[in-house]
Amino acid sequence: MQKVIFREEYDKYTEEWGFLAIFPEDEANRGRVGVIPFKIRDGKPWYEAYGEADIDYVLSKKIIHKNDERIPELVDAIEKRIEDKVQVVEKMMR
Secondary structure (H helix, E strand, O other): OOEEEEEEEEEEEOEEEEEEEEEEOOOOOEEEEEEEEEEEEEOOOEOOOOOEEEEHHHOOEEEEEOOOEEEEEEEEHHHHHHHOOOOOOOOOOO
């Protein structure tokens, strides 16, 4: 089981809102965290590649809280992508 934090992200190129699935416990370079950016279009998730993002960038995006109505759909999308269960958290601890 992996811990995940969800945040909203606006893509100025496609003019669409998307999501960042942040994996705070994954190993990453200093000042960065592991992320999977994705969008949900017509009920189907569209993923970008797993990569790293700057912590300051990630923290500048609006968090999606654990009790948000979108969480079940986001959890389902990420669990299918990583083929593992996730636990939604809201804080990064180091």
